[in-house]
Amino acid sequence: MEAFPREVVEIAEGIRSMKIRGAGKIARSAAEALKIAAEKYSGGRDVNVFRKYMARAADYLLSTRPTAVSLPNAVMYVMQAVFQPADDIEVLRNSIISTANRFINESLEAVKRIAEFGSKRIKENSVILTHCHSTAAVSVITEAYRQGKVVKVYSTETRPFYQGRITTRQLLENGVPVVQIPDSAVRYIMHEIDHVVIGADTITSNGAVVNKIGTSQVALAAHEARVRVFVAAETYKFSPMTVIGELVPIEYRDPTEVVPADWLEAHKNVKVLNPSFDVTPPEYIDAIITEVGVIPPQAAIMILTDRLGWAIDKIKQSGLTKLRFEDLVEE
Ligand code: RUB
Numbered sequence: 382m383e384a385f386p387r388e389v390v391e392i393a394e395g396i397r398s399m400k401i402r403g404a405g406k407i408a409r410s411a412a413e414a415l416k417i418a419a420e421k422y423s424g425g426r427d428v429n430v431f432r433k434y435m436a437r438a439a440d441y442l443l444s445t446r447p448t449a450v451s452l453p454n455a456v457m458y459v460m461q462a463v464f465q466p467a468d469d470i471e472v473l474r475n476s477i478i479s480t481a482n483r484f485i486n487e488s489l490e491a492v493k494r495i496a497e498f499g500s501k502r503i504k505e506n507s508v509i510l511t512h513c514h515s516t517a518a519v520s521v522i523t524e525a526y527r528q529g530k531v532v533k534v535y536s537t538e539t540r541p542f543y544q545g546r547i548t549t550r551q552l553l554e555n556g557v558p559v560v561q562i563p564d565s566a567v568r569y570i571m572h573e574i575d576h577v578v579i580g581a582d583t584i585t586s587n588g589a590v591v592n593k594i595g596t597s598q599v600a601l602a603a604h605e606a607r608v609r610v611f612v613a614a615e616t617y618k619f620s621p622m623t624v625i626g627e628l629v630p631i632e633y634r635d636p637t638e639v640v641p642a643d644w645l646e647a648h649k650n651v652k653v654l655n656p657s658f659d660v661t662p663p664e665y666i667d668a669i670i671t672e673v674g675v676i677p678p679q680a681a682i683m684i685l686t687d688r689l690g691w692a693i694d695k696i697k698q699s700g701l702t703k704l705r706f707e708d709l710v711e712e
Pocket of ligand 1 (some may be wrong): 405514581613
């Protein structure tokens with residue numbers, strides 16, 4: 382059995398360990414990994430053996446983190462090239478490379494469009510609150526700042542992994558005035574806030590937004606204070622699986638991200654939970670800003686049928702509720 386190239390393993394393990402993180406980056410990195418897997422394949426000319434190898438690579442990438450749907454969506458997008466009819470592996474290899482490149486380029490373009498559309502929704506002299514680190518949210522905020530509309534951004538720490546520090550650093554690099562606050566200060570500070578701008582890992586068919594743990598508390602505090610909540614998300618963050626009734630799996634990470642290992646050791650009877658994401662209901666979201674337009678969360682199903690109809694069809698045809706590409710390769 383052909384082993385995966387070193388770069389593919391590095392990307393997969395980078396996603397698992399969160400060296401590579403954030404739903405958009407995870408998706409682009411997975412597409413890149415499949416491209417490298419195809420480029421470096423040297424296992425002979427048998428098309429089915431090649432398909433099996435690509436399917437194993439896809440399943441390996443899918444096993445790294447469960448919540449962000451951008452990962453299976455990116456993998457499914459590229460794997461369409463693997464499953465097209467062909468009897469020459471060079472045809473498949475070239476098609477995989479160009480499909481992966483297309484996904485990566487379109488994904489980067491999408492973030493630019495989101496910044497353009499989202500910045501229009503930010504009013505003059507705004508104070509913004511953001512949570513975790515989202516490339517899409519940072520680009521909306523940065524673009525609105527460039528247009529002179531943002532006076533200050535509050536960035537939450539985002540315990541336990543402190544992705545908020547990445548946001549703070551990036552906004553500072555972009556020249557945006559930013560204040561770092563602990564997550565627990567969100568409701569205290571909310572009276573100063575004009576807009577909440579956050580990203581998404583997965584958006585369900587009913588418009589619920591799955592994002593970093595704590596997002597639903599931020600949205601609840603914003604709702605109470607009548608502060609608008611904008612979600613910046615590319616269309617590949619919408620989940621085709623939820624159309625057939627599947628729930629979004631929430632990742633639980635290691636307790637040692639919450640408390641140090643020696644503390645755990647000294648308190649053996651204490652159970653520590655580390656859920657990494659939560660679900661914000663559509664009622665607490667004012668708009669989702671995508672690269673194809675700004676929509677109310679209730680219109681999520683439109684995005685799914687327009688942009689991901691092909692994936693919904695594939696999922697229905699395969700009859701699989703859990704994607705496993707190896708099962709799709711004929712023996
Ligand atoms: C990151 C997170 C981000 C979304 C969107 O979680 O919740 O808000 O992924 O980010 P983690 P982006 O750090 O656990 O991956 O807009 O960059 O896709």
